[in-house]
Amino acid sequence: MNFLFAWRYFKSKKSTNAINVIAWVSVSAVIVGTASLIVVLSVFNGFEDLVKSLYATFYTDIKVVPSTGKVMRLSADQLKAIGQVNGVAAYSLVAEEKALLQNGEAQTIVYLKGVDKDYGNVSTLPEKVKVGKYEIGDEEKPFAILGVGIENALGVWSDRDILPLTVYLPKKEASLNITDPMQSLSAANLYTSGAFAIQQDFDNKYVITNLAFLKRMMQMGPDEYSGLEISLKKVSEESRIQDDLQNILGKNYTIQTRYQQNQGLYSIMQLEKWVIYGVLCLILVVAAFTMIGSLTMLVLEKQKDIQVLKAMGATNGRVQSIFISEGFLLAAIGAVTGTILALLICWAQVTFKLVMLEGGSFVIDYYPVKFLFSDFLLVFCTVLIVAFLAAWFPARKAALEPVELRSGN
Known part of the structure; x- marks a missing residue:
């Protein structure tokens, strides 16, 4: 009324x-x-x-990182248990380190990320390759996929395998030599196979390469990695899967959802x-x-x-x-x-x-x-x-x- x-x-x-x-x-x-x-x-x-x-192209549904330090150990039994967790679709082992990438007189600081053959199952980055192709090579002849910003900074044609780039990484437990700082770095050749374009934050920062090659450069052991990236069958189950993974791995590992990886x-x-x-x-x-x-x-x-x-x-x-x-x-x-x-x-x-x-x-x-x-x-x-x-x-x-x-x- x-x-x-x-x-x-x-x-x-x-x-x-x-x-x-x-x-x-x-x-x-x-x-x-x-x-x-x-x-x-x-x-x-x-x-x-x-x-x-x-x-989401670069950050996976769940990522496992060490709680302290930059390196963690994952045994074959732990990886098997992770793969058997209900809801886990695939996982990929990664290593990451800051490096100096040089092409003649041009050089730039990059984040070099080594990935295994299963990386395409947890990330859509291979679909973002705009020039060349997604190929990471092997330990003996590693290839790199550059961000388009890094490609421009170095002045290279990443889809043309003409001359390799030179990559420098800090040696493990090496002391700084003041007279010759280059003695504290390990160097290797790195061929390019393509360039990806996602977003400026990644395009100007990351280079993707072969996991075995980067582990050798970083002098990491067989079971040592920087992280484990996981894709899920249903993202809605991420909280439960996060708890399951934490119970399997223990307190020495940090389990992050996509939101927690980009909380800021x-x-x-x-x-x-x-x-x-x-x-x-x-x-x-x-x-x-x-x-x-x-x-x-x-x-x-x-x-x-x-x-x-x-x-x-x-x-x-x-x-x-x-x-x-x-x-x-x-x-x-x-x-x-x-x-x-x-x-x-x-x-x-x-x-x-x-x-x-x-x-x-x-x-x-x-x-x-x-x-x-x-x-x-x-x-x-x-x-x-x-x-x-x-x-x-x-x-x-x-x-x-x-x-x-x-x-x-």
């Missing part, structure tokens, strides 16, 4: 036209606020999903999303002020109706509920219309790519969009809270209107 009164008040003709104008201004503000929140949050979700997919990145993205949400909520604050003005004028307009309702036995709570329902009605009209408008805008962006990214250096050339039900729920809840707060003060004023009884002559 409250909404019935609210609807009749909304569509009824007012004695002052300004009341109708202010009411529609408040609805328009809610429309703009709702549409802005949904569109911007959806675009942010699109970028977040894109960035996560790029990082994911935390920043979530923080940015909440900051954007807070800023855009200011539009709804403007809508709240216009709604307060609209409902206050409506209360003044309907003073006689309030008197009649109270004379018929309506309580203060009933009168207050009617005008709060009026606020909810204004908000609901604005929220539904704003949602439809946001859906149309996002559909047009996905279909026609109306807004393009400038620069042309990103992996896509237009703003991505992704809808999340949680965002729609968040926006609707926000609109309803703002509507309640805006309607409460005029509704309270209406409820406290005194009943004036007139006696006949």
Whole structure:
């Protein structure tokens, strides 16, 4: 019944036209606020999903690293037990070390990552090779796949096996020779087979090569590795599998999910999303002020109706509920219309790519969009809270209107 009164008040003709104008201004503000929140949050979700997919190329579902130091031991029995864990699809042994890569006079510092033949089963990096082919060679003749940024820094054609690069790594337990620092480094030739392009952080940093070659350069033992990268059959089971692996390996090993490997990145993205949400909520604050003005004028307009309702036995709570329902009605009209408008805008962006990214250096050339039900729920809840707060003060004023009884002559 409250909404019935609210609807009749909304569509009824007012004695002052300004009341109708202010009411529609408040609805328009809610429309703009709702549409802005949904569109911007959806675009942010699109970028977040894109960035996560790029990082997922390099970071596997689960990674095992030593709790202390840079090297860990994994026996054949431990690897067998890991492979038998329910939910584990595949695993790959890796070694990683910072190195100096040189091509004639050009040189750059890189992270040299040695991987085994199963690496393609846990990572999609082989699919990101843009030049040449994915080939890591063997211990005797190792090949390297360079990030495109490193390829440019060294000035090489990575798909042309002409002259090898020279790679320098620190010797194990070697002391620094001040007169000749190169004596503290081990050197080897490294042929190139291709270049990958994922994302700038990886393209300018990593070189992929053969695990056996890198272990020999790092003087690692047969059972020594830098890490173990694992792909899962179902990512949703990562918590259980993480616990199972921890029970198998013990406290000397750290088991990291993809989120934990990039916790800083994911935390920043979530923080940015909440900051954007807070800023855009200011539009709804403007809508709240216009709604307060609209409902206050409506209360003044309907003073006689309030008197009649109270004379018929309506309580203060009933009168207050009617005008709060009026606020909810204004908000609901604005929220539904704003949602439809946001859906149309996002559909047009996905279909026609109306807004393009400038620069042309990103992996896509237009703003991505992704809808999340949680965002729609968040926006609707926000609109309803703002509507309640805006309607409460005029509704309270209406409820406290005194009943004036007139006696006949």
